[in-house]
Amino acid sequence: MTLTETTTDTARDDDTFLDSLCGRLRPGAVIVDPTALRTYECDGLTGFRVTPSAVVLADTTEEVRQAVLTCREFGVPYVARGAGTGLSGGALPTSDGIVISLQRMRAILEIDPRNLRAVVEPGVTNIDITKAAAPFGLHFAPDPSSQQVCTVGGNVAENSGGAHCLKYGFTVHHVLELEVVLADGSVVRLGGVNREQPGYDLLAAFVGSEGTLGIVTQVVVRLVRNPATVHTLCADFPSITAASEAVTRIIAAGIVPAAIEMMDALAIEASEAAVGAGYSLDTAAALIVENDGPAAESKVEFEAVEQICRDTGTTKIRIAKDSAERAMIWRGRKAAFAAVGRISPDYIVQDGVVPRTRLSEILSRIGEKAAESGLRVANVFHAGDGNLHPLVLYSEAEGQLEQAEELSREIAELCVEMSGSLSGEHGIGTDKACSMPRMFTESDLAAMWRLRRAFDPEELCNPGKLLPTPRLCGEKPGVYVPHALEVSGDIERF
């Protein structure tokens, strides 16, 4: 599955395209230097590298529009890119295509504390929105682990969640309005600041569309008031099953914590090696539970959570006594992905969802599959949502990449078999496009293709992502590829 292509050092016959592109943009906006292009050849997805033929460093909506119009004129594919932290290959270019980088569009245009919103450009990092809102006691709720570097444009593309999405929801719940450049170069505004908005809700369809419906050039986000109080605990459990039972009981009690995270022994070992947050090294699983809200409410709920942990057999409960200790507990959790590098030369981050009540079951199935393949899997996950992030550890030097990718893919498909989802928050990208037919019927996928074709009939906007195609997936049995749609003379090219 590893793909390495380079076209930049071969003679190009499309100089007219590049001339036209440079002619329409400010001097210096187009990168063609092969070494510089290397920066854009991959995102956070292991094993995929494709060098684009050029990169546009857009400064304005108009520059994005000019780049899109030029690509349309010459039939050149393009992909928008933020910080390149995505984990499913969504920001990978095609070898004959260009990258439109939005990282220079990082102005915070307005913070409006009275109406609880902010207007930002797509290249602003997630954390910078919260920093700008902090003086008003507000924050931007989505908090992916990469929030220090990932951009809000990427959050929109992937509908990012994070540890606190259990209570606060995903990016789609925190975006009020988008400015988007469509494939025909038109600039539209989707959604609106009123909660009640007539017309089709295209905003929700664009959030999470992985850059395949257009390029977001401005985002109006909702800001959330910082909670009056926050209570955080970290509880050790003698087994994954006991910890899972605690999660089930907390939810069944009608409590909605801000977050319920789980880590297994291997993930704890890695995190401790990197951060030293003080997690127990002799436990099978740890739960991090956080309750926030008005003082009266969060205290009562937090006490109930503590009692449930005791009832389900916790061996140790650590309660954060101040914000410094809470920050340390979270630092350990958020660093866990990267920390796995301390205990393994290479790893793949998988992302799947199962019904919360089947957490214990899937984790033992993952354990069995890992044992069969001889690889180790560390588990860090948003337990409250049933959103797993198994980390498949391997060594590329020892030739284990293919085996690791196979195990990782099996885990994702196992999630679907268990009435879950192929992806929680990392997206489908190139990584899982060919698995989509395991989750959706032919008609369901055809409905998605209709939307795609309506907005990008020439398929130049981030092609080969999200939806399966024969070029991408071949005609393998078990991999559904839609051949034709009954209705549509206008939707025939798959």
Added chain:
Amino acid sequence: MTLTETTTDTARDDDTFLDSLCGRLRPGAVIVDPTALRTYECDGLTGFRVTPSAVVLADTTEEVRQAVLTCREFGVPYVARGAGTGLSGGALPTSDGIVISLQRMRAILEIDPRNLRAVVEPGVTNIDITKAAAPFGLHFAPDPSSQQVCTVGGNVAENSGGAHCLKYGFTVHHVLELEVVLADGSVVRLGGVNREQPGYDLLAAFVGSEGTLGIVTQVVVRLVRNPATVHTLCADFPSITAASEAVTRIIAAGIVPAAIEMMDALAIEASEAAVGAGYSLDTAAALIVENDGPAAESKVEFEAVEQICRDTGTTKIRIAKDSAERAMIWRGRKAAFAAVGRISPDYIVQDGVVPRTRLSEILSRIGEKAAESGLRVANVFHAGDGNLHPLVLYSEAEGQLEQAEELSREIAELCVEMSGSLSGEHGIGTDKACSMPRMFTESDLAAMWRLRRAFDPEELCNPGKLLPTPRLCGEKPGVYVPHALEVSGDIERF
């Protein structure tokens, strides 16, 4: 603007269509009797009547599919219909088209208290979902005033809200999955029971699409736990301005009540004449505020609300001492629309939104416009959301209909001018389609047309609703009608 058409008593040359329709459906499923068809000639929108050429009483998804396929074959337009309580003409047929009634599809297929969801057919009434969930301490949150009779299919089409949408959101926030029959007869499932769902979010686009993208044949809804405690008060204010100030301060304090409703003197007078809920007849405005949630939280917030009402000059506060008194306060509010019939022979219900901070301003503008036209306007509204429901009172017998429609339209467009919305929850339908260009640019409307055309290229599924067309709106200055889209050979028929 009044439109009365009848085609049923003229000779028809499309017997082959009806023969084909009857041949594909069970005996008795197709109504063609002119008297029986009268039942389907209007919905809740004043002044519009169109008799359909036939009505299909569908029992199953397959029957809906057969009806759609037959319509497609013969090029006949169709509209799905629930209880016909809509207020914007969304369920009106065209004179050459048929109605597909979903009222017989009213099975509650599953109540799943463990996973907090229910699977229902589209003809189930809103209140029947809550009744079926009640034994488990659960309810369906959207609560439009028509909830005793309106169907969940209609709630999906209009993205219905209700008094409690301030805290609980709209129908789109409570629908997990839809089964939909598309215009080509394919049956798709949109959304899914996992919160994290990859692929395009077509579910959100279908909710609120006013029946123009397909026909919903099954709905998986989210059920919400009944709150542990509920506190309700009704506070009188000496002016609309004072009551609006209370609303602004409640929200600014970070309190999210379950509902904040306002009624003016005329609305109170009407409600008292009909229900006698005990509202004060000598007050300029009354606020109904409800706080719910865990005991500790809702009590603290309710006390804060009470204090804010006192600080802003309330003249009398009535606190519901038990659930019977609370029910009575709500009965008065929910009956207010119909109650207006007690003080006026005819009335139009308008529906618009303004930023909450401009409530007082729009209400005085409405007062001025009413005075100019010599008509009375009663105001009942979801103040917490800035969602107004001005009731324009008139007498058809005295020839005031046109004048009332003009005033009503002016009020809706005033909302847009004040950075608000043309419609809060009643929809656009035929009623406001020609006003859409006041709220959306040419490109924004073109984006909506793309979606419409992708799913219904022949425009047979509820044509003439939601989006402006030349046939509907003419080429009046100020009424934008999109003539062509740059990109799209496939989107040229407006």
